Amino acid sequence: MFVRKISQNYSSLLQCMILFVLMVTTFSILTPYFFGSHNLRNILTASSVIGLMSVGATYVIGSGGIDLATASIVAVSGVVSAWMIQDYGIGPIAALFISAFVGSLCGLVSGALIVVTKAPSFIVTLGMLSIVRAIAYIISGGVPIYGLSENVTELGQGSFLTLPYPAIFFIASTLLFGIVLSASRFGVQVVALGDNPNAARAMGLPVNLIQLKVYTLSGLLSGLAGFIFMARTNSGDPSAAQNYELMAITAVILGGANLFGGRASMLGTFLGVLSLGILQNGLNLMAVSSFYQILFVGLVLVSAAALRRFGEP
Amino acid sequence: MSNSLKLRDIHKSFASSKVLKSISVEFNQGTVTSIVGDNGAGKSTLCKIISGFLPSDSGTVMLGETSLTNLGPMNIRNLGVEMIYQDLALVKQQGVITNLFLGRELVRSPFAFLNRRQMAKKAAILLGELGVTIRDLSVPVNALSGGQQQCIAIARALLFSPKVVILDEPTASLAVREIEQVLGIIRNLKSRGIIVILVSHRLNDVFAVSDRIITLHSGEIAADELVSETSIQKIVQHMVGATVSKMG
Numbered sequence: 001m002f003v004r005k006i007s008q009n010y011s012s013l014l015q016c017m018i019l020f021v022l023m024v025t026t027f028s029i030l031t032p033y034f035f036g037s038h039n040l041r042n043i044l045t046a047s048s049v050i051g052l053m054s055v056g057a058t059y060v061i062g063s064g065g066i067d068l069a070t071a072s073i074v075a076v077s078g079v080v081s082a083w084m085i086q087d088y089g090i091g092p093i094a095a096l097f098i099s100a101f102v103g104s105l106c107g108l109v110s111g112a113l114i115v116v117t118k119a120p121s122f123i124v125t126l127g128m129l130s131i132v133r134a135i136a137y138i139i140s141g142g143v144p145i146y147g148l149s150e151n152v153t154e155l156g157q158g159s160f161l162t163l164p165y166p167a168i169f170f171i172a173s174t175l176l177f178g179i180v181l182s183a184s185r186f187g188v189q190v191v192a193l194g195d196n197p198n199a200a201r202a203m204g205l206p207v208n209l210i211q212l213k214v215y216t217l218s219g220l221l222s223g224l225a226g227f228i229f230m231a232r233t234n235s236g237d238p239s240a241a242q243n244y245e246l247m248a249i250t251a252v253i254l255g256g257a258n259l260f261g262g263r264a265s266m267l268g269t270f271l272g273v274l275s276l277g278i279l280q281n282g283l284n285l286m287a288v289s290s291f292y293q294i295l296f297v298g299l300v301l302v303s304a305a306a307l308r309r310f311g312e313p
Numbered sequence: 314m315s316n317s318l319k320l321r322d323i324h325k326s327f328a329s330s331k332v333l334k335s336i337s338v339e340f341n342q343g344t345v346t347s348i349v350g351d352n353g354a355g356k357s358t359l360c361k362i363i364s365g366f367l368p369s370d371s372g373t374v375m376l377g378e379t380s381l382t383n384l385g386p387m388n389i390r391n392l393g394v395e396m397i398y399q400d401l402a403l404v405k406q407q408g409v410i411t412n413l414f415l416g417r418e419l420v421r422s423p424f425a426f427l428n429r430r431q432m433a434k435k436a437a438i439l440l441g442e443l444g445v446t447i448r449d450l451s452v453p454v455n456a457l458s459g460g461q462q463q464c465i466a467i468a469r470a471l472l473f474s475p476k477v478v479i480l481d482e483p484t485a486s487l488a489v490r491e492i493e494q495v496l497g498i499i500r501n502l503k504s505r506g507i508i509v510i511l512v513s514h515r516l517n518d519v520f521a522v523s524d525r526i527i528t529l530h531s532g533e534i535a536a537d538e539l540v541s542e543t544s545i546q547k548i549v550q551h552m553v554g555a556t557v558s559k560m561g
Contacts, residue, residue, distance in 0.1 A: 185418045185425040192404040192415055199402035202366050203416040204387025262406040 012256025013268045015307055019254065019300070020271045020278075027282030034282055041164055047277035048166035049074065049232075049241065051270075052225035053248035054255075055173045056107075056218030058269045059181065061252050063214045064194035064261025065121035069110055069128035070222040070248060074241040076136040077102040077226030082145035082236020085152060092152045096227050103223015104216050106132050111215030115208045121215075129245070136238035145236040156231025166228045170273075173221060178266030190214060194261020250301050251276050256308075275300070316377040317341050318363070318394075318477055318508050323372035325358055325532075332358045334532045336372070340477070345499060345509040347519040350529035351552050356512045357399065359529070360479045363510070364396035365389035376476065387416060393476035397483055401466040405455035409447055410436050412454055413469045439468050443498060460491030467498055477508040484518050496522050516545050530554045 027034040053070045060067045077099040113124045181187035193200040255268030318340040325333040333355045361367040365386040374381040419428040445464040484492045499522045528536040528551035536551040
């Protein structure tokens, strides 16, 4: 009875946990450098940008949409922050808020376009992907903005009580927005909208407002990711985070979310992000070529999708 | 003061197609009024206008002295009008409690976190009153039978003491035993003084529970009769647009 209940309600999450344990076990056996506290911190730090994007993507995918513009938002928010730091001498906290604001604004525009035009989120955010990336290139003149102050790069490269700042941002966002997703009225309504939009409308849910909030949140978290990326690399790079949006979506799907909406779990996303991070880190430690790393990411996603299909009733 | 539901001069068109033409009707407390008609007669559109899912082009909807005209589904639900849709409008990957409270979740202020314990308690009491047995309320609704899903949709409509309940084809895809259960619930609603509006193609079910039958034909009221004064044959004649004298 208990096992059946678990398998009915949490099968996707269970599969994600199995994948995570498999990854950890496999690389712990294959390379002696994997299971050390230093390397685990590396994994968390390296996963933090995609992790932040994935937290937002969990909401978007849970609501039945998709946001392809997140990586471009990472780039533009980093570029704008770096430009403000260089030209106006703003401090790291102000830069953080500017990144978050720029990201939120981009997300709000995506959400507003989806609500007003009723066009599919795939099309709108595909357009935003190009527009926002182009804005990043225009602002920066096509070249990265280098030479940020040390107190800015500290937030990307430093740590607090041995935990790197980027990892703190990622974990704190996962916790906060995980609680909101699973335990608040807003979280329930986001997933309900993704499950059955007609039912959500019939029951009087504020569908347009929910969509606006979801894409703004995705933009906000991508903006924060943009700040972390900038602080880690010490530059506002208009070509930053290319294809990261697909990695974020991959992490959310690995985490058990339904790509068509109605099912999403922040714990699953967290494990999905870490599974991808572990995969890349483990392959790096084994000196596997980056071409093969891309191949392995694809194989893991396809395997997880196939496994889930077989697991469905 | 009467709390009847009054529709006055309701019009609705989709593009150039006039779906409802000047519908005026009054529904009374503690009565079951069925709306019947052929496909495309305008039955579901009329119900969706009452529930706020669709706006009318013109006309008014009043519940007692309160105007419901084009208020939107949530405001209309909050004023005591509930609709059970033909497709049930359930979010099927979610559990029973999520579905029962969808849009009106019980929360703890100030951060609107769900009050799960209170919701579970209220859900268990209501389902018990309706005689619905579901072992595990956290199971996704798509794992339940069609009859159980229908009962959840009905229970959701009753959760906040409605004044009007509209049922759109509630027995269309149910087995005989489940149909009896739904008809029993409709009688129960009537006994509580609720205004019940039933849309159905199944005339046997309509005659089993209704006090009054309104027949729509091409977006107009073709007949408005007490059950005691009509028959299945007469209703069918109204539905196809034939008058009794012509048929006779």
